[in-house]
Amino acid sequence: MTLNLATLYEAVAAAVPGRVALVCGERRLTFAELDARADEAGRRLRAAGIAPGEHVGVHMLNGTEYVETLLGCLKIRAVPVNINYRYTDRELHHLYTDAGLAGLVVDEEFAPAAARVAGDCPGLRVVTVVRAGEAADGPGRPDKPEWPSHVSVSDYVSEPGEPDPSLREGRSADDRYVLYTGGTTGDPKGVVWRQEDFYMAAVKGGNPYGEPRLTPGELAEAAKEGFELSYLLTMPLMHGAASYNLFMALFTGSRTILMRRFDPIEALRTIDREKPMIVAVVGDAIARPLADAIRAHGSDHDLSSVKVLGSGGAILSRSVQEEFAELIPGIHVNNGFGASESGVDGTISVGDDGLMRLAADPRVTVVDEDMKPIPPGSGRIGYVARSGHVPLGYHNDPEKSARTFPVIDGKRWSVLGDMARVEADGTVVVLGRGSGCINTGGEKVFPEEVEQALKSHPAVMDALVAGVPDDRFGERVAAVVELRPGAPATAEELRAHCRGQLAGYKIPALVRFTERVVRSPSGKADYRWAKRVLAGDAR
Structure with a gap:
C-alpha cells in the first residue's frame, strides 16, 4: 500500500471531482x-x-x-x-x-x-x-x-x-x-x-x-459512496488540530469551510450561509465566545445544521459543554484528546467530579519513568504514552527525541507530557501536564483541574493557573482570571465557588484579574505569560 498524503488526496479528487472541497469567504473550489x-x-x-x-x-x-x-x-x-x-x-x-x-x-x-x-x-x-x-x-x-x-x-x-x-x-x-x-x-x-x-x-x-482505509482506491470508493460531511474550521490551519480536521475532510470527500480569522458573530453568519454539520474549535478560548454570541444573537441565524461541536488541542470545560447543550439541543460534543506528537488519541469526558477521563484504548497506555505500564486500579501516577503509528522524532533535536520518542524492544513510543492514572476498568484519568504541576507543601496540584473549577463560575470567561513561590509551602496555587463583560466577581467569591469542587490546598491563594487571558492563536494556554503576570503579585 502507498499511504502518501498527496496520492490519497488525488485519488479522492478523481472520485468526486465536482464536489465542493473548500470554501473561504466568497471563494469556492471543487x-x-x-x-x-x-x-x-x-x-x-x-x-x-x-x-x-x-x-x-x-x-x-x-x-x-x-x-x-x-x-x-x-x-x-x-x-x-x-x-x-x-x-x-x-x-x-x-x-x-x-x-x-x-x-x-x-x-x-x-x-x-x-x-x-x-x-x-x-x-x-x-x-x-x-x-x-x-x-x-x-x-x-x-x-x-x-x-x-x-x-x-x-x-x-x-x-x-x-x-x-x-x-x-x-x-x-x-x-x-x-x-x-x-x-x-x-x-x-x-x-x-x-x-x-x-x-x-x-x-x-x-x-x-471505523477501520482505516488501507489503499487510495479504498479511500476514494468510500468518499464516493459514503456520507458527505461538512466542517467549519474556526481555528487557524497552522494549528495541528486544524490540519487533522482538514485532512479528514479532504480524505472523506467532505466540504471544509474556513474562517480567515475567527470572529464569533461572523461564525454565526457563516453557519447560517454554509450550513456546516461539524463546528471545530480549540477549547474554551473559541467555544466560550461562540456560546456568548449564540446566546445574544443566535435567534437571528439558522444554526440547525450544526450537529457536532468538536474540540482539539485544548479540552472544553464541563460548563461550556453544558452551555452548548442548552443553546443547541441535541448537539454532540466531541472533546478530542491528542497532540502534535501522537495524533488523535481518543475522546475526553469531563465528569461531575471535574476529572477528565479517556476511554480505554489498546494503543494508549500510562507508563512509569522506566516505561513500564502502570497496572489499572493501582492509584499510581504516570505518563500517557502511545505506540504504533507515532512520529520519528523532533527535527534537529536528537536529545528531546530520545526522551519523547524512545524505541524499546524495537517498538517506537510517543511519551506525552500529560500525567494520568488508570482506573480499575482501564479508563485513563488525565490529570494534566507534568511540567505545570504545582507542588504546594508536598501536595501535587494540576492546573487543569483548578481551571475547570474556576471556569464553571458564570462570571468567568477564561482562566490560567500556575504556581508562584512561597516561603512556607514552596509553591502556592495562583490564577489569572478574565471575567465576562459586565459580570463582576471578587477573588473571594471565586475561592468560595471552588471550595465546593476542590480540596482546600487546591484553592487559588492568589487571584489576579486581567482584561484578557493570553493564549496562542490556536487557543493553547500560555503559562509562561501567566507566571510573569502572577510573579508581579507574589508576596
Whole structure:
C-alpha cells in the first residue's frame, strides 16, 4: 500500500471531482479545482528549485492559498512547515532557522516580519508572497520589505495548470510531514512524521467511524459512496488540530469551510450561509465566545445544521459543554484528546467530579519513568504514552527525541507530557501536564483541574493557573482570571465557588484579574505569560 498524503488526496479528487472541497469567504473550489491549483503550486515551487525533502514554510492566514500550498508541497515531496503567524521576531527566527527553510510562502501582511529574519537563514532561497488583492498600495497596506540578496521573491499565482504526471514520481509512505508545535512552554519544536504514520494516527486512517482505509482506491470508493460531511474550521490551519480536521475532510470527500480569522458573530453568519454539520474549535478560548454570541444573537441565524461541536488541542470545560447543550439541543460534543506528537488519541469526558477521563484504548497506555505500564486500579501516577503509528522524532533535536520518542524492544513510543492514572476498568484519568504541576507543601496540584473549577463560575470567561513561590509551602496555587463583560466577581467569591469542587490546598491563594487571558492563536494556554503576570503579585 502507498499511504502518501498527496496520492490519497488525488485519488479522492478523481472520485468526486465536482464536489465542493473548500470554501473561504466568497471563494469556492471543487475537489478537481483544488487539485489543479495544488498541481500548479507544486510545479512553481519545483521550477524555483525546491527539491524533494526540502522544507517550505507556510506563513499564512487561513485561505484557499494555504491549502493549495500545503498540497502542492506534498505533491512534489517537499515538506510543508506550519508557521505561527503571531510569533514574535525571536520566535520566528528560531522556527525559520531550526526548520532550515529552503522556501517560504507568506501572506503580504507578514512579509515584513519574515524579511527581518530571512537574513539569518542562508538556506532560504525562494519566497512567494501572497498579495492581499489586486488594488494598488494604499492606507493600511504594508510596505514592501527589503529581502536579503540570496532570496528570490515572486508573487503567488493561484490558477490551475495542465496535468503533469511527473509530479507523481518517487512518492512513498516514508515521505515526511513536519508539524511545528509551540506547546505550553519552550521554543517551537518540529514533530517529524512519516506520512503513513500521520495518516493512520492523526487522520484515523481516513475513517473517523471505523477501520482505516488501507489503499487510495479504498479511500476514494468510500468518499464516493459514503456520507458527505461538512466542517467549519474556526481555528487557524497552522494549528495541528486544524490540519487533522482538514485532512479528514479532504480524505472523506467532505466540504471544509474556513474562517480567515475567527470572529464569533461572523461564525454565526457563516453557519447560517454554509450550513456546516461539524463546528471545530480549540477549547474554551473559541467555544466560550461562540456560546456568548449564540446566546445574544443566535435567534437571528439558522444554526440547525450544526450537529457536532468538536474540540482539539485544548479540552472544553464541563460548563461550556453544558452551555452548548442548552443553546443547541441535541448537539454532540466531541472533546478530542491528542497532540502534535501522537495524533488523535481518543475522546475526553469531563465528569461531575471535574476529572477528565479517556476511554480505554489498546494503543494508549500510562507508563512509569522506566516505561513500564502502570497496572489499572493501582492509584499510581504516570505518563500517557502511545505506540504504533507515532512520529520519528523532533527535527534537529536528537536529545528531546530520545526522551519523547524512545524505541524499546524495537517498538517506537510517543511519551506525552500529560500525567494520568488508570482506573480499575482501564479508563485513563488525565490529570494534566507534568511540567505545570504545582507542588504546594508536598501536595501535587494540576492546573487543569483548578481551571475547570474556576471556569464553571458564570462570571468567568477564561482562566490560567500556575504556581508562584512561597516561603512556607514552596509553591502556592495562583490564577489569572478574565471575567465576562459586565459580570463582576471578587477573588473571594471565586475561592468560595471552588471550595465546593476542590480540596482546600487546591484553592487559588492568589487571584489576579486581567482584561484578557493570553493564549496562542490556536487557543493553547500560555503559562509562561501567566507566571510573569502572577510573579508581579507574589508576596
